[in-house]
Amino acid sequence: MSLKKVASPSGPVRSVYVHAPFCARRCFYCDFAVTVSREGDLAGWLRALEWELKLVDEEGYFSPGKELKTLFVGGGTPSLFDPGAMTALGRLLGRDRLNGADLEWTAEANPESLTRSVAQGWAQAGVNRVSIGVQSFQPHALRWLERLHGPEEGATAVERAREAGISNLSLDLIFGLPEGVERDWGRDLDSALALKVPHLSLYGLSAEKGTPLARAIEEGEVSSPHDESYREQFLEASARLTSEGYRHYEVSNFALPGFEARHNRACWESAPYVGLGNSAHSFRAPRRRWNLRDWKAYRMASLEGGSPWDSEEELSPEDARLERIWLGLRTDRGVRTGDLKPAARALVEGWVSKGDATLADGALRLTPTGWLLLDHMVVELDLAQG
Ligand code: SF4
Structure with a gap:
């Protein structure tokens, strides 16, 4: 690379x-x-x-x-x-x-x-x-x-x-x-x-x-x-x-x-960070980069003056939105609900009535039972909001 x-x-x-x-x-x-x-x-x-x-x-x-x-x-x-x-x-x-x-x-x-x-x-x-x-x-x-x-x-x-x-x-x-x-x-x-x-x-x-x-x-x-x-x-x-x-x-x-x-x-919270060492990831929005996974390959790159990096990607606006939802819902800070579309709001209200989420102070947060379904809920919310 x-x-x-x-x-x-x-x-x-x-x-x-x-x-x-x-x-x-x-x-x-x-x-x-x-x-x-x-x-x-x-x-x-x-x-x-x-x-x-x-x-x-x-x-x-x-x-x-x-x-x-x-x-x-x-x-x-x-x-x-x-x-x-x-x-x-x-x-x-x-x-x-x-x-x-x-x-x-x-x-x-x-x-x-x-x-x-x-x-x-x-x-x-x-x-x-x-x-x-x-x-x-x-x-x-x-x-x-x-x-x-x-x-x-x-x-x-x-x-x-x-x-x-x-x-x-x-x-x-x-x-x-x-x-x-x-x-x-x-x-x-x-x-x-x-x-x-x-x-x-x-x-x-x-x-x-x-x-x-x-x-x-x-x-x-x-x-x-x-x-x-x-x-x-x-x-x-x-x-x-x-x-x-x-x-x-x-x-x-x-x-x-x-x-x-x-x-x-x-x-x-999507702050920029640098990852050093084999398999480490770095992130600086909208780019993410990851290093060679194998220790020997990573070490060899350093000895030969080559690149320790394996690949990188630039997050599309859609990917960035999905990631924001995923990162937000996995913590107790949740995601802001100010701009929820009607389909997403109906979905979220269903979660709240089942006890899998709460809505308070302008944020949607998952409860522990919701966290057990985290990946599934992130995709559902993204589709409803999309
Ligand atoms: S081999 Fe065991 S100790 Fe080493 S990173 Fe994996 S889980 Fe941790």
């Missing part, structure tokens, strides 16, 4: 995502761009990012002198790298971009690799939010998911982050496991609540094409995740966590007041 200057800028980029592609083992259900490696290739990763950053800077994506508001290092498993990795990444991005007093710098960790020294190294670098992939606190579920950590390690990771001085923590939990997998969802919610972290992300298991999980289902070795238990567990979590003071502010996310994920919020 050719390199060109950014057209139609939509404001300065203040959010960056960096993909760390290495995991010590691939989990049974995972379809992310992951390379299995015991420690990760930190030097190769930094070199490749440096190359991409140089190209992005040349394009004029960043505004000189503008500090970032959010930086999210996801994966993969960023905690696989040695403790100095975030300091090195910070140096590469440029400390002047990371000097803002209100920078939210999140890094993702897996419990088994968030050691004391990694947590301390991250805190020293300026990481001030850690998202920990706990998934479950129960041994059978963890084994079935092929996670590398044991049932106690989620709590240990939380303790290590706190000892290092990072208290803005999020835990990921996975629900909707197939019948036959021994797992008590209510007890996992209890365990998460007991840790008193300010943010929780809950993801329903899905069998993505090409994963070992999808193959096992096709071959009849594993039963498909069950729609009814998926629904029950999602609604149970929503009711339970909101009764404990968390806001269900996005379909998969819950936060105590003041602890919403600002990076994700920026993406849901």
